[in-house]
Amino acid sequence: MNSLAPAVLSVHDLTRTYDTAAGGLTVLRGVNLDVRPGEIVGLIGPSGSGKSSLLHAAGLLEHPTSGEVRIDGEAVGGLPERARTHIRLARIGFVYQFHHLLPEFDARDNVALPLRIAGHALGAARARAEELLVALGLADRLTHQPSQLSGGERQRVAVARALANRPRLLLADEPTGNLDPATSQTVFEALHDLAKKSGVAALIATHNMELAGHMDRVFALKDGHLEERPAESQAY
Ligand SMILES: Nc1ncnc2c1ncn2[C@@H]1O[C@H](COP(=O)(O)OP(=O)(O)OP(=O)(O)O)[C@@H](O)[C@H]1O
Secondary structure (H helix, E strand, O other): OOOOOOOOEEEEEEEEEEEEOOEEEEEEEEEEEEEOOOOEEEEEOOOOOOHHHHHHHHOOOOOOOEEEEEEOOEEOOOOOHHHHHHHHHHHEEEEOOOOOOOOOOOHHHHHHHHHHHOOOOHHHHHHHHHHHHHHOOOHHHOOOOHHHOOHHHHHHHHHHHHHOOOOOEEEEEOOOOOOOHHHHHHHHHHHHHHHHHHOOEEEEEOOOHHHHOOOOEEEEEEOOEEEEEOOOOOOO
C-alpha cells in the first residue's frame, strides 16, 4: 500500500435512505472512507447493515441520498449519467457473490468482453484475458464455458473479468459468499495476490472474518457508521 498516494476512492459524509412503504429507511448515516492504490480494505457488518448500499454508491451504480463520492479526486455525484457510466466501465471492476458470467461464452471470452466493449481488438483482448486466467491458475480452463467450471473456478474467472480493464478500483460484494471454506480461501488468495500485484484499490465486503483478517484495514458498518477494527492483518 502506498499511504502517501491520493485516494482512488474517497467517500465523504455519505448517507443513504430508502423510501419504503413503512417510511424512510436510513442505512448509511455519514460514512467516510478513503481507499488508496494497492490497499485492500474489508467491509464487514451483519446482514442488512448497508455493505451493498455503500458498494453501490462507491461503484456509481446508485446515487447516495447525500454526501460525496470521489474517484481519483473527481467528484462524480453531479456528472451526467454517460460520464458516470464511462468512469464505471474504465476505472471500476466489480465482483459479486454470484459470478454473472455469460453462459454461452468460454472463460477467456467472458474475461475479454469488457476489453472488447472498451474497443480493444479481439486478439489483444484475448491475450490479456489469458494472462489473467493463467495468473489465477486457470491456464487449462480457458475454453471452458461457465457450466463446465467449478464454483471456485467461476469466481476466479469473475475476478479476472473485473481486473481485465486494469481498473483503478475493485469493488467486491461477498466474492466468496457462495463457496465452501476451502474454496473461499483459494479464491480470496488469488484475488488478494492479483490485487496487490496490480496496485488496484480494493474494497471488499465479506461475512468471512478469517478472510477479513488478511486485509490491510477492516471497517465494520454499525448503525449506519463505519468503525475501524483493530488491525490483525496477516499477509499472505
Ligand atoms: N432498494 C431498496 N429499497 C428499500 N430498502 C432497501 C433497498 N435496498 C436495500 N434496502 C434495505 O437496506 C438495508 C441494507 O441493505 P444492504 O443490501 O446494503 O445490506 P448488506 O449489509 O449488504 O446485507 P447482506 O449482508 O445481507 O448482503 C436492508 O435492510 C435492506 O432491506
